[in-house]
Amino acid sequence: MLRPIELSARAEALQPSLTLAIAARAKALRADGQDICSLSAGEPDFDTPAFIRQAATAALEAGHTRYGPAAGEPALRQAIAAKLSTENQVPTTADQVLVTNGGKQALYNLFQVLLGPGDELLLPSPYWLSYPEMAKLAGASVRLIPSAAADGFWLDPHQLEAAITPASKLLVLNSPSNPTGMVLALEDLEAIAAVLRRHPQVAVVCDEIYEFLLAPGLTHHSFAAAAPDLAGRIFTVNGFAKGWAMTGWRVGWLAGSQPVIAAASALQSQSTSNVCSFAQFGALAAISGPRDCVLEMAAEFSRRRCLLSDGLMGLEGLALVPPQGAFYAFADISSKGLDSMTFCNRLLEEQGLAAVPGVAFGDDRCIRLSCAASPATIKDGLARLGQFLASP
Ligand SMILES: Cc1ncc(COP(=O)(O)O)c(C=O)c1O
Numbered sequence: 001m002l003r004p005i006e007l008s009a010r011a012e013a014l015q016p017s018l019t020l021a022i023a024a025r026a027k028a029l030r031a032d033g034q035d036i037c038s039l040s041a042g043e044p045d046f047d048t049p050a051f052i053r054q055a056a057t058a059a060l061e062a063g064h065t066r067y068g069p070a071a072g073e074p075a076l077r078q079a080i081a082a083k084l085s086t087e088n089q090v091p092t093t094a095d096q097v098l099v100t101n102g103g104k105q106a107l108y109n110l111f112q113v114l115l116g117p118g119d120e121l122l123l124p125s126p127y128w129l130s131y132p133e134m135a136k137l138a139g140a141s142v143r144l145i146p147s148a149a150a151d152g153f154w155l156d157p158h159q160l161e162a163a164i165t166p167a168s169k170l171l172v173l174n175s176p177s178n179p180t181g182m183v184l185a186l187e188d189l190e191a192i193a194a195v196l197r198r199h200p201q202v203a204v205v206c207d208e209i210y211e212f213l214l215a216p217g218l219t220h221h222s223f224a225a226a227a228p229d230l231a232g233r234i235f236t237v238n239g240f241a242k243g244w245a246m247t248g249w250r251v252g253w254l255a256g257s258q259p260v261i262a263a264a265s266a267l268q269s270q271s272t273s274n275v276c277s278f279a280q281f282g283a284l285a286a287i288s289g290p291r292d293c294v295l296e297m298a299a300e301f302s303r304r305r306c307l308l309s310d311g312l313m314g315l316e317g318l319a320l321v322p323p324q325g326a327f328y329a330f331a332d333i334s335s336k337g338l339d340s341m342t343f344c345n346r347l348l349e350e351q352g353l354a355a356v357p358g359v360a361f362g363d364d365r366c367i368r369l370s371c372a373a374s375p376a377t378i379k380d381g382l383a384r385l386g387q388f389l390a391s392p
Helices: 007-013 016-030 050-061 074-087 102-114 130-137 155-165 188-199 228-233 259-268 275-290 294-315 341-351 377-390
Strands: 099-100 120-125 141-146 168-174 202-206 234-239 252-255 328-332 365-371
Touching: 016 341, 050 275, 074 099, 074 252, 074 275, 099 102, 099 259, 102 130, 102 168, 102 202, 102 234, 102 252, 102 259, 120 130, 120 155, 130 141, 141 155, 155 188, 168 188, 168 377, 188 228, 202 228, 228 234, 252 259, 294 328, 294 377, 341 365, 341 377
Parallel strands: 120 141, 120 168, 168 202, 202 234
Antiparallel strands: 099 252, 234 252, 328 365
């Protein structure tokens, strides 16, 4: 008889992504012929703009099909540095940029080169579900800094200060936030910077992947621009997935202090090597091109965000902090008396609506609904959720 292969302790401790599991379940039910409505998606439902697709096709035809530099195509690193310097007011040189396999690998690489056993990740909660798993994979522990719906999921600087210990090595800021849609204002960033000036051992990673997806009238502020004196320990993560509708292309970046970028680049050279060469040329066209397409998609997401949040606020038995950015609403369903997993399982079984349980994001009172769906799908989802809430 074959002896079962033992997994590493690292793999045993890993939680598979619940969002992907829910999406797979909804897909299976649909394939089974059931009438399923999904508000669980974490990706734009638009196609990548044509000029970006054409640039990648041209690069493929021009023979950009071989290994490239592990840190990324020089022209793309330069263009990302220029974007950060001019659009985000974060002065950056090309050697401070690493092109990664999506924002996810930027975070993964950074956690691997900064965190180890005995280190702590400071994580405002609710959080995007990959951060704690990536910290654990690096051998670090996670210290949550809870925030409540009653406070608009706002990160309280006093609570941040109280959470910091000598082992605290890295703080995550994610604005606009997945899952809450909370957006940090300039004053918030300044208050956080004031705390961090007293704790020089704490570096910061700012996940700005939803940078362009903001409610009308709001402005995105990069932390490194709000606190230039701390720029040496601030890392910016971003990518093409959400703003340019390029989720499948897998192109993102990590920017910050050059020695850390060099270490992350060395890690990448020993793990995945360069990001797909011709995809990088599509990304180069995207970042060098006009922002019209990005702003048009962002405006459509704002209309849908309003449709979803207005609809949710009209439902009996549900509470919502209206999201200010990204494309999610994180609604409190605790009045139904069910934990978020049971709620979502029953919602899918009884009403055919797929949503993501808040427990995956550190808050079991909530569920996450996405507005990255057509207005008709959002209205259909709202009707199904209303029926579920009204049912015994
Ligand atoms: C907060 C957050 N950060 C990073 C990512 C990763 O994005 P990418 O597709 O560029 O890897 C996601 C994707 O859902 C996200 O929600």
